[in-house]
Each structure stands twice: as C-alpha cells, then as structure tokens.
Amino acid sequence: MISLNNVSKAFGGLTAVRDLSLSIAPGEIFGLVGPNGAGKTTTLRMMTGLLIPDTGQIRFGEYDIVREPLRAKASFGYVPDRPFLYEKLTARELLSFVASLYGVGRGPAIEASGRLLHLFGISDVGDELIEGFSQGMRQRLLFASALVHDPRALLIDEPFIGLDPFGIRTLKEIIRDLSSKGMSIFLATHSLHIAEEICHRVGFINKGVLVTIKAREELREIEGGLEGFFLRMG
C-alpha cells in the first residue's frame, strides 16, 4: 500500500533523510523509531506532501504523492504530533468540514462523525468549541478527523501524546482493529514499549539513514528487547 523508494531530503547543507526505502503492506502496522533529529518527522512530512523530497518516490497504492498529490492525499489520514485545530469550530463541525474536504457525502459524513466521536469517547463534547478541549481530547479528535473519510492508510506522528492510560489503551485497540480490517498504519514514535507491543515491524532511523528493519518476532529475540536495541544503536 505504501512504498518509499530511495527518498532523500536535505535542508541547506544538512541531510535530514538519506536514501530511505521501505514498504508497508495492507493491514500492516509499521513503526519508525529513532533518536531526536533522526529524520522521523521529515519522513512523515514528505509522506503527507508537506515537504517535497529532493530525490526518490513515495507512493500510496498507484499514486505518487508528488505527481498526483490529490489522489494520494485522498487515500490516507494524517495525525500530526501537535494538535492544532480550528478553535472556533465544534468537534462535530470539524469532522463534517474535513469530510467535505475529502468529498464524503452529507449522510455518510454525519454517520461517520457520530460513530467516531463515540468511538474515541468524546461524543459528550461533540457540540462544544474546540478551544475548550484538553490536550487529550484534542488528540482523540485528531484521530477521529483522520479517519472520517475512511482512508486506506493512516500516518501518525507521536500517537500517544497527552493521552491518559484509558486513552492509550483505547487507541491501541482501535489501531489494531483498523489494521485487522486492512488499513496500513505508519507511526513515528519515541514510545518504544508501545511500538514493540503493537507494530508488526519496526524501522530504526538514525541521522537520516534507515539502519535496519526488524519484525516483532526478531525483536523478542534481541537482548533487552527494542529498548536494548535502541540504546545500543544510539
């Protein structure tokens, strides 16, 4: 579903991502971990079309994010690491608005908004302005907005910021459920134990280079698990 082929990006003299290649199958949860400044967010921003890669290709199914950005963007949902939303809209209005941007019809949009608000436990504040939301509620709303158009892939930057333990558990269950229904999920995170718990494969990136990719089974065999591997790699 998602493939990156020899993707590179430099800012001035600094190479943020170098020759990155990977692919994510339908239904797979792929985690990208690495130290601060390793290139995780740059990779995600290129995947979402916020940055244009200097070289290489990023494809969602048959659509290239640079050549056919509108078709590619229509196929994924994105959850950024900072929960900036339209403060003067209500949660329900935001979901309707996002659904409209993706061309979802009125009936399905209303149905999806109600279902997702309930799924993420924020239906009771669905008609309140977002400006009064806590960080956890915003994070839940971000996820709902990323799923309102029923995408084939989900890109997530630091998924568990600001969530309480109940929120984290709910979200893990939702991610697993989406994956079981065939959605490809790419997440960039610092939370090693969560990546180890829910990802089918984990990629390690350091100084812009993808060092290795390990399957969940391989990680279990490594001494100290993912954390031990991460510390040795750093």
Next chain:
Amino acid sequence: MLLMRPRFLSLKNSLTAGILLRRLPFIAIGAAFCWSLYLGMDYLLTFIRDAGFAGEIISESLFSMIFSGLFFFLILSGIVTSLSSFYMSADIRFFLSKPIPLTCVLRLKLSEALLDSSWMVLVFMPPVFIAYGLRYDAPALYYGIVAAGLAMVILIAGGIGAAAAHLLTRLFPARRSRDAFLGIALLLFVVLYFIFRSSLPAGPGDPEEMLNSFMRFRSDSRLLPGYWMTEAVFPVLRGLRPGLSGLAVLVGCSVFSLLAASLAGRYLFLRNIGRLQPSADVPGRSPLSRCFPRRWAALFYKDAIIFFRDTGQWSQILVIAALIAIYLHNLRSIPFDLLLAITPFVREVMLLVNMLMSGLILTAVAARFLFPLVSLEGEAFWVIRTAPVPAARLLWSKLVYGSIPVTVLITALVLAADVIMDIQGPLHWASLATSLMLCVSVSGLGIGMGAIYPKFRHAGIASVSVSMGSMAFMVIAFALVMATLALETWIYYLWETGRGAHTFTVAMSVCALTLVILLNGAAFFLPMKIGAERLYKFT
C-alpha cells in the same frame, strides 16, 4: 534587561544577510512611503505658511493636532498590545513559574507593550517632524526636544493603555475585554470626531470663522499632550528658548502614567491571571452546522462560521462602518452649489476625490480583512494542506468569501457618494464600473499577496494586517488605484476638452483603457498565480 534577552537574541539571530535581502523590497517600499510623507508634509507646510499670520497659526495648530491624534492612537494601540502582552502571550506562564520578582515580569511586559504599540509611530512619524524642522530652518535642539517629547507621549499613552488593560481584564476575561474595548474605542472615536467636526465651519466660505475654530481647538485642548508638546517645541522653531513648562508637564505625566500602570499591574495582574481559564462554550445547535457543503464551498462555509464566532474579526466592521459614516457626513457638508459658482468642474473634481477616498478605504479594508485570510488558517493549516485540496481552489474560495462583502461595501459607498454629489449619467456608471473593477483586482491582489507572505503563527488578525507583507500590499494596492484613476481621468480630460483630432482621442482612449484593464488584470491574476504556487511550499 535579562528578561529582555530572549527578544534581543531572537532579533539578532533573525538579522541574517539572507533575511535582510528578502526584506529589501519591503524596506524600499517603506522608505518610499516615508519619503512621500516628507514631501507631502513639506508641500502642505509651504502652502499653509504662504497664508501669512493665519498660516502660522494653522501650522501650529496642525502640529498640536498631530500629537493629539498620535496620543489617542497610541492609547488605543497600547490597550490592545498590553492585553496581548500581559495576558495572552505564550511566555507569561513560563516567567511566572520561575523565581523572578513580579515587578520584573510586569516591567518586561510593559516594555514589550510600549515597543509593540509605538513602532509604527517611531518609523513613520520622523518625516513629518523633519519637514517641520527643515521648513522652519530649526536648530538641532528642535530635533532633540521633539524626540524626547515623542518618547514621553509614548510613555504616557503606554502607561494609560497598560493600566486600562488591567482594569478591563478585571471586568472581562482578556479576550472579551479586547472585543469590548473595540466598541469603546469606536464610540470614543466617533464622539471625538463629531465634537471636532462641529467646531469647524462647514466650508471654506468664511476664512475668519475657520481660523477662529482652529484657535479654539488648540485652547480647548490644554489637557492633551499635543498642547504641551506645542508649548515646548514651537518657540524653538521660532528661534526662541524651549517652553520649559510644557516639557515639565510631559515629564511629570509620563512618570505618573508609568506609576499608575505599575500600581494597577501590582494589584490586579495576578488576580486577573488566576481568572483566565479556557471556556467550553457551546454554540447554538444549528442543523446547518452539521451539514458542510462539499469541497470548496466547505472552505467558504467554515470561514463564515469562524468569522461570526470570533468577535476579534467582526467587531472591526464597526470601526469601518464608523469611518464610512464619518466620511459620508463630511461629504454631505460640502457646499457644492457654492463651489459650483467658483469652478464648473467641481463635481468632477469631487468625484475624483471620492473615488480616491473609496480606493483608500478599499485598500485599508482589504489589508485588514482580505490580506490576512490565508494566514487566519493559522497552525491548523495542516488540515487543508494534507487534504486533497489544491492551493488554487483554496485561494479562490478565500477570494469569493472576502471579495463579496468588500465589493458590496465599496460599491454602496460610491453609490451613496454619487447620490450626495448628484453625479448622473456616464460619470455615474463609469464610477460604479471602476469601483467594481478595483474591488475585484484589489481583492485578488490581497488574497494573492496574503498567500505569498503568509504568517501562520500569529496572535490574531491585527498582527497579520500590520505585517511587512500587509504594508507592501497597501502601498501596491493604492498605487493601482491611483494609476487606474489617473488613466481614466486622462480619458475624460481628452473627451471633455476636445483637444486634438477625433481619431487621436479615440486611439488614446482605447490605449488608456487597455492599459487600465491590463494593470488590473495583472494585479489580480499574477499574485493569485504566484500565491497558489508558493503557498504549499510553506510548511
């Protein structure tokens, strides 16, 4: 000073050669504006002083009025910036959590508010005072006293603004007090204007009465810094010793004003901060709010909903409405019948002046409402940026959303002015067509330039509309208005005077009209095209 370091260091770090080079066009536009301000003031002073004794009095009154006007502007600006600086800035909780005495934090925030509220005055007013100095052949002492006086006026107004901000926040939460303040400011402005307007004669028919009213205005304003400033400075312009009493009052008042701000801050700031919590407003449940229209209409609909919920946006319409009411009131009081006896072209001249004024209002309204439209997406812009929405569609949606009210407003203004001035026939239709064309081209220019110079991290619409990009837009938009009107006036002149052969007149008219259409077309399409290309490059 330690607390100011982050700001100084940020400024130092942003002063790279690359950034300076990028801002060079803005600096050039600003310099050109200052130069034209100097030339205009110099011309006005020459014209006024040619009137002999009366001219001297008018010149002195004008000086006093400039400072009084500045004083009111600085107070209004001071309240808004103090509210932002003391109660809405991102670093306030950081400083309050550190072992720093409260007085230091208050001093820092007051300094920030003083700087933010007065930078435009400090940048754009020197040409006016230099014109006075050069026209009067003043000694160096004049410049020193004007600079010191201006600094004290800024301190007085800033102190009053900060104290008022603390008091207003005591009465309302910070965001609402800023909105309430806009209403108060508007009321104050209109009342002051009508008091001033009623103290002047309706027209230039009675020069003696006009002179008396200028003198009355000055003596009525003994409690304003403009009067003290004039008392201190004008003797120096005339080659005498400075008026020490005026200077002493300025110094005393600035100290008192700062003390008042400091006391208000000390007693109210922490109490006010404790009251500021985010509210969970539940807007009225409208069936429409759940049904967004599809695609680009959804962008339009979203902007409209946010506009009506964000009082910071719509409350400024009141200010514009007041300005237009004042303008039309002014126009109505001009004795056209009397002036027609002096020159037969008075209606045509007044029509041109009205079109220029409408162009100025269009430029100001567009800078306030159209230029910031893209930036108003703020940090939530990623929602659109990552959705399958082309940049061009976004800009066209903004254009439709912004240009309709602006076009209605300006066309209504031109129509009302035409009725007041009794303009009929081809001139009436030409004025309407011109205003429509300018509305469309200036709207495109505003939305396009707003996309070329977006500012997604901002503290509100006001901070976007006073950015460098906005200033550049205003200058370019007004230049477009002037060029359009100059070409059209030339066509009218050719036909009305009947000079030259008929074919020559026709050929020149066609050329001028083509140029008008090309200019407006370029002003509309080029920024929209470049804006659409550049917008998605910003991240």
